Amino acid sequence: MDFEPTEEHRMIRRMVREFAEKEIAPRVEEMDETDQFPHDIFRRMGELGITGLPFPEKYGGSGFSYTSLVIALEEIARVSGAMAITLDVQASLYGEPVYLFGTEEQKKKYLVPAAQGKKIGCFGLTEPQAGSDAGATRTRAVRDGDEWVINGQKNFITNGSVADFAVITAKTDPDKGVHGISALIVERGTPGFTIGRDEKKMGLKGSVTSELFFENCRIPAENLLGKENEGFKQFMTTLDAGRVAISAMALGLAQGAFDKAIAYAQEREQFGQPIAKFQAIQWMIAEMATDIEAARLMINRAAWLRENGRRFTKEAAMAKLFSTEVSESVCHKAIQIHGGYGYMREYEVERMYRDQRLCSIGEGTNQVQRLVIARQLLGN
Numbered sequence: 001m002d003f004e005p006t007e008e009h010r011m012i013r014r015m016v017r018e019f020a021e022k023e024i025a026p027r028v029e030e031m032d033e034t035d036q037f038p039h040d041i042f043r044r045m046g047e048l049g050i051t052g053l054p055f056p057e058k059y060g061g062s063g064f065s066y067t068s069l070v071i072a073l074e075e076i077a078r079v080s081g082a083m084a085i086t087l088d089v090q091a092s093l094y095g096e097p098v099y100l101f102g103t104e105e106q107k108k109k110y111l112v113p114a115a116q117g118k119k120i121g122c123f124g125l126t127e128p129q130a131g132s133d134a135g136a137t138r139t140r141a142v143r144d145g146d147e148w149v150i151n152g153q154k155n156f157i158t159n160g161s162v163a164d165f166a167v168i169t170a171k172t173d174p175d176k177g178v179h180g181i182s183a184l185i186v187e188r189g190t191p192g193f194t195i196g197r198d199e200k201k202m203g204l205k206g207s208v209t210s211e212l213f214f215e216n217c218r219i220p221a222e223n224l225l226g227k228e229n230e231g232f233k234q235f236m237t238t239l240d241a242g243r244v245a246i247s248a249m250a251l252g253l254a255q256g257a258f259d260k261a262i263a264y265a266q267e268r269e270q271f272g273q274p275i276a277k278f279q280a281i282q283w284m285i286a287e288m289a290t291d292i293e294a295a296r297l298m299i300n301r302a303a304w305l306r307e308n309g310r311r312f313t314k315e316a317a318m319a320k321l322f323s324t325e326v327s328e329s330v331c332h333k334a335i336q337i338h339g340g341y342g343y344m345r346e347y348e349v350e351r352m353y354r355d356q357r358l359c360s361i362g363e364g365t366n367q368v369q370r371l372v373i374a375r376q377l378l379g380n
Helices: 007-034 038-045 068-077 081-101 104-115 174-180 231-267 277-305 314-344 348-360 366-378
Strands: 121-124 140-144 147-158 163-172 179-186 193-198 208-219
Touching: 007 038, 007 068, 007 081, 038 081, 038 179, 038 193, 068 231, 068 277, 081 104, 081 147, 081 163, 081 179, 081 231, 081 348, 121 147, 121 193, 147 163, 147 179, 163 208, 163 277, 163 314, 174 179, 179 208, 179 231, 231 314, 231 348, 277 314, 314 348, 314 366
Parallel strands: 121 163
Antiparallel strands: 140 147, 140 163, 147 208, 163 179, 193 208
């Protein structure tokens, strides 16, 4: 058992941290105020190879390990949750299914430019009636000769209104329930495919979350991703990796809030000394540090299983459950250490607290994670 980071991991952490601190951090307040997607920052992530970290070079990627993506997500979230979730969707929820289930032609057309950061992808699973019950999707796709005709709606889609490509799920054989769902690739600009509103969110501002509508939307038959009626199995596989990715995002937000709390506790004076001298503050800091380290170990374990071809459904759910609840706890304590200032927009821990809240909802709520873990343990 080796806990020493590899040289690859150290290099990725240094590179992404430098990028995040120099190019994202100065824009974070602006993004939070305007809620505008920063296309230039996204393109820069592509130029640095961050958007394609876990994919082979032949598909436009950087050829690094999945753990390298986890490290990158942590480092970006440490500065900006909005840019972290954008990367999460681009490389994990969108890129992962195209890479795992796509044909060579699909990978060349839909993965290469996404891995290079030249195109943006999104993952259309959630619907107004189908959230935690993803099998309840109502979007339909009917085969008509050499085309699929799609009708339906998706909501809460990260990257939705800025995406060039969407991987979506639709029922192709309604009588078969979850065994009659397929995954399809839809390009922006396809007739019948329209973008609805961008949601006004509590946090993660600068990352767009949108509605997608399909009205007699016709796509080529070859845009079926993988095999017909195997979409449910495909997106369950996708969500396993996605849960590790959002865990890394939660960890980064926790680490960022912890760093701010440490700095503030050492400079803020009360009763004639820095508040870091008081046991009440020291205990909070000790608890925060311990929880962060435990979460990082769980996430790295799940990522290691994934990149070594081992089953990791339970470990991904455990990492997601634990790390997202740690993130909420750490961000809460960081605000408490800041006192009244922590409640003010001027101090970044306020934004981090808002940003982390989505982590225990996205990629399957934490209540669903508990069900996944229990079923894996009990065989139900």
